[in-house]
Amino acid sequence: MTNEPRRPGRHFLQIPGPTPVPERILASMSRQILDHRGLEFQQLGRRVLSGIKTIFKTQGHVIIYPSSGTGAWEAGLTNTLSPGDKVLMCETGQFAVLWAAMATKLGLKPDVIPTDWRIGADANLIERKLRADKSHEIKAVCVVHNETSTGCLTRLDEIRKAMDAAHHPALLMTDTISGLACADLRHDEWGIDVTVAGSQKGMMLPPGLSFTAISAKALEASKTAGLRRSYFSWDDMLANNSNGFFPYTPATGLLYGLAESIDMINEEGLENVFARHERLAEATRRAVKAWGLDTQCRDGKYYSPAVTTVLMPEGHNADAFRKIVLDNFNMSLGTGLNRIAGKAFRIGHLGDTNELTILGALTGVEMGFELAGVPHKKGGVAAAMSYIAETAGPAKAAAA
Numbered sequence: 001m002t003n004e005p006r007r008p009g010r011h012f013l014q015i016p017g018p019t020p021v022p023e024r025i026l027a028s029m030s031r032q033i034l035d036h037r038g039l040e041f042q043q044l045g046r047r048v049l050s051g052i053k054t055i056f057k058t059q060g061h062v063i064i065y066p067s068s069g070t071g072a073w074e075a076g077l078t079n080t081l082s083p084g085d086k087v088l089m090c091e092t093g094q095f096a097v098l099w100a101a102m103a104t105k106l107g108l109k110p111d112v113i114p115t116d117w118r119i120g121a122d123a124n125l126i127e128r129k130l131r132a133d134k135s136h137e138i139k140a141v142c143v144v145h146n147e148t149s150t151g152c153l154t155r156l157d158e159i160r161k162a163m164d165a166a167h168h169p170a171l172l173m174t175d176t177i178s179g180l181a182c183a184d185l186r187h188d189e190w191g192i193d194v195t196v197a198g199s200q201k202g203m204m205l206p207p208g209l210s211f212t213a214i215s216a217k218a219l220e221a222s223k224t225a226g227l228r229r230s231y232f233s234w235d236d237m238l239a240n241n242s243n244g245f246f247p248y249t250p251a252t253g254l255l256y257g258l259a260e261s262i263d264m265i266n267e268e269g270l271e272n273v274f275a276r277h278e279r280l281a282e283a284t285r286r287a288v289k290a291w292g293l294d295t296q297c298r299d300g301k302y303y304s305p306a307v308t309t310v311l312m313p314e315g316h317n318a319d320a321f322r323k324i325v326l327d328n329f330n331m332s333l334g335t336g337l338n339r340i341a342g343k344a345f346r347i348g349h350l351g352d353t354n355e356l357t358i359l360g361a362l363t364g365v366e367m368g369f370e371l372a373g374v375p376h377k378k379g380g381v382a383a384a385m386s387y388i389a390e391t392a393g394p395a396k397a398a399a400a
């Protein structure tokens, strides 16, 4: 109980993760705890361990840790690399900054390609660095797929091509923590060695699980990798997973939710899930453009389907604006991080989001601008509505 008056209706959680959890998933998790060494668990374990592979488009192993995404970062680095190894990273935004900081703390040597935080990783620059590395000192290329702080998506297929063109043997690691089940991700086809993701974004689950897809090459590297690890060691996990079990007590409730989430994604169709994200992202960008504002992502090639980071007009604080929206319309927007703190806010359109959810969110933003005295043009929501109506598949099909 708080002394705050009750706020009717639901809270609009429009941050780029954690995202609202659908009723079906909530219901699937409200079950009694089960014996994690028993047959019933084994069935659940097998179901989620094989089901999650389809989301990563891999035939290989996907490890599920009871950790947030950061734990999977650590596992990815410590299982494949040795102290002093050089890793090539690209500073696409705040999450790339944090990943590089972790690499340094673990005793690795990140070589960081800077950006202005307004694009994804540039494959050409990566290729140039790799070509120059004649003695193959770089052991891994690490790129954030969907940079949640900026709303920029890196084209992983291009990064793979760049690595192949340079004939460089480094591992390719990617963080798709906010990209999984939002943007296409082909772990096997794109030759990614380690892909890490989290439960609380496109997978529509509460925070608490991380996923790590591993290639055969990464598995091989783990046999000689010298960084220390114990709890996060892949070998114990994989040995137990081969029977559907875990080496320690698994997060059984979240795994029930995961089974439901995988079912829901398959029922909608993974490609349809991506198309829905693209469409809602485009509607959001049209609103931003009609307001006369800019997105942090400055090049359409890198637009994120999961999150749009909006730049505030000069002299207007994004966090003061977010507070006005929260106080008046019960909606949480994402804050600007690090160098864009106060200068930008983020609209999440990932996970269990539909047309009216995003239109409700955009309406709250447009009204918030009005209340906060933020200079803008009217008609952002109208522009988004027109786009959504124009691209409404079922209605068009019925009218035809």
Ligand code: PLP
Residues within 6 Å of the ligand: 017, 068, 069, 070, 071, 095, 144, 146, 147, 148, 149, 175, 176, 177, 178, 198
């Ligand atoms: N990487 C990206 C791209 C993220 O969006 C986040 C969290 O939002 C993280 C890493 C850190 O993940 P977690 O907070 O689940 O540990």
